[in-house]
Amino acid sequence: MTEQTRFILNETDLPKYWYNLNADNPIPPAPILNPQTMEPVTPDFLSVLFPMELIMQEITTDRYIEIPEAVRDVYKLWRPTPLLRARRLELALDTPAHIYYKHEGVSPPGSHKPNTAVAQAYYNKISGTEAMTTETGAGQWGSALSFGCNIFEIPLEVYMVKVSYTQKPYRRIMIETYGADVYASPSDRTNFGRSILAQDPDTPGSLGIAISEAVEVAATSEGKKKYSLGSVLNHVLMHQTVVGEEALKQMDLAGEYPDVVIGCVGGGSNYAGLAYPFMRYKFTEGKNTRFVAVEPTACPTLTRGTYTFDYGDTAKMAPIVKMHTLGHSFIPAPIHAGGLRLHGMAPSLSALVDGGYMEAVAVHQLTTFEAAVQFARAEGIIPAPETAHAIRVAIDEALDAKEKGEERIILFNMSGHGHFDMTAYLHYYSGNLEDYEYPQAAIEAAMADLPQVSL
């Protein structure tokens, strides 16, 4: 083991541009629809929720968007992140494959999320936004946006799914450390929250409900407050491409190019961030790279959902987009990978899967924890349960390469650490974790409630 383990970039190598896949994607993006009229939205409609610069980033087909110096300056607190070759894991698997991982868990909040949180806070700041709202499930996104809003001195309200607010207080304390206000959702602060509480005061809440509350607060603030989403939308995924742009340079340092690029997907942003800069060379240079998006069997959006127009939230207030969906009233099984429990998926990523440019695979919960522990013992890092989905498939690829005697080059996104998920590991060791197969009947029922879109 004398070859290089870590591939490090200097501050001067920090990317100066985000990459916009819409410039090269052969599949044109479907329009975003107004949830009331079912007609394509105007920038004016979106401007109730988002500052104009982000709306322009959402619809542009420019290939490269310059990263503002103020954003790069914050990135420098933890970026460029390391790329590591998982030599010890390769040894443990006795595989001829080379396994690389991009370590996004080194950011202060512990995942890739601040790549867009910092950018969104910055654009809101220069647009005069007085306060921001968002939702969070287990708290990764909430802690990232509170980190970003704190830096640019914007007050933030976070609507946190009630069951997480109560049972997983540590991310909430992190959010509060960065200075944001956190409310258990459903809350009595919104009409939608109050209506849910009237039906069921003991509801555990859901991400769809929390999104509705955060959207309602922004939409009814007379332009003072803006809403922020941590995944799904084009501009969010684009901000994450710093991950892949760095990884391209680091694979160069390693003298290799990936045969397969892997990531876990909830809304799709961490995986798009790593994959899209490599996807560019599939489209522009005909590179033969495989792309594998990994989701939980408990939330099989890409593998069993329908590719169609659906609402982004439970209350049908958020815009309608064309995506793989399990239905906007989806209620997830209680798997520990909270960040992967969204009913929808990024439209651009859905289109790539639908167009055959990207593979999708669903994995069970227990086997992801098995992979997580194997990774932790080999490489030291304890991954987030979400990230463990990518690790599972990276290991499976390495074992497949071994069986076939191939020196396959595997790259995956180590999207976050599991320091706030140790209870999940405890449940795994105690034998208290289950596998969940999402019921076919629920999928069919959800399809009955889709918006009636004539496009």
Place this chain on the structure above:
Amino acid sequence: MTEQTRFILNETDLPKYWYNLNADNPIPPAPILNPQTMEPVTPDFLSVLFPMELIMQEITTDRYIEIPEAVRDVYKLWRPTPLLRARRLELALDTPAHIYYKHEGVSPPGSHKPNTAVAQAYYNKISGTEAMTTETGAGQWGSALSFGCNIFEIPLEVYMVKVSYTQKPYRRIMIETYGADVYASPSDRTNFGRSILAQDPDTPGSLGIAISEAVEVAATSEGKKKYSLGSVLNHVLMHQTVVGEEALKQMDLAGEYPDVVIGCVGGGSNYAGLAYPFMRYKFTEGKNTRFVAVEPTACPTLTRGTYTFDYGDTAKMAPIVKMHTLGHSFIPAPIHAGGLRLHGMAPSLSALVDGGYMEAVAVHQLTTFEAAVQFARAEGIIPAPETAHAIRVAIDEALDAKEKGEERIILFNMSGHGHFDMTAYLHYYSGNLEDYEYPQAAIEAAMADLPQVSL
């Protein structure tokens, strides 16, 4: 804010040697004494607990000890660690001082501890040790040694102070993830543990008791099991000097040299690791650097303890060393900085304080959390409560420099992150934290039970 923030070294810059302060320290080290005979120990006596290579490192006066390639290879999983200039903190404080911090929180277990854990596991492995034992308080050391023992495939028993085992399960789960066995101490696995339980079945335990149990298991294993200590001893501090050796190169990259080097001290290892390579130039080149060791007022070993010979553990089985001590039967107040609650201090560091080469200062708990939150909001990283002690004094130095209009260069060790300490932050926000002043009567009482040493 366009100047450089992070100073990064490549894998090829990873130090090849540890630095041994005993080669340059004008104060000769006091002998280590056998707790039964009160006479200087022989290597044979120590060999019941430690492998011979570590015993030789404990007593050598060689200036540099080569780091084995197998150890460097594991270090490469996270080293060299970044050095950062805290530009945002400087701005927040409006100080002309330059504040630098060495970020040891990026290691897989989250602190500087694996620097010695990996080395100790390696030397035990090549010496044929069949299993290892150790103690841990809140779990930083236990998780680091389980990480190291897992890499070199040595079974490990960790005796974890019972109150932490019960109330802070997350580090325990991390230890188990790396494959070690964890027992609440006092346990029924040792004579000493059983004797304590017979007196008080509900005892919360203490670090002194846990050390005694781990030492007893090794000492009664007929040479099969060895014991490992995470701080205090010379070889442990020496393994930590990779921190300071890297920081020297990184300060060079920054084009500055520290006027003051700061660290928190429990047993002294993280601070010695950063400070001793700089102390070398105080001794060999007459550099005028100030060195400030920071401890809690609740455990004021250096500022109010006695510099004398004392036992390393409660059961009086561990060797006797000359150090600043609050007495081996010390029972700490329940401050959250668990790693700083030791009755003793590294002998070499005690000698430097006694000799006037190093300053010592004690700070209260509440003011350390205030500093921690200020640091987190400026720099993003949420520090461990132990590390917050160093941050408190770094901020105080920066404010003092501001008052005096000095461009003071400040360097401190960011020894670990606080991801497993969020409950402490919650208590701080809730107003449930207290300051503790260690009672003078307890200090005087402890001095009555010192070993009768005639040196």
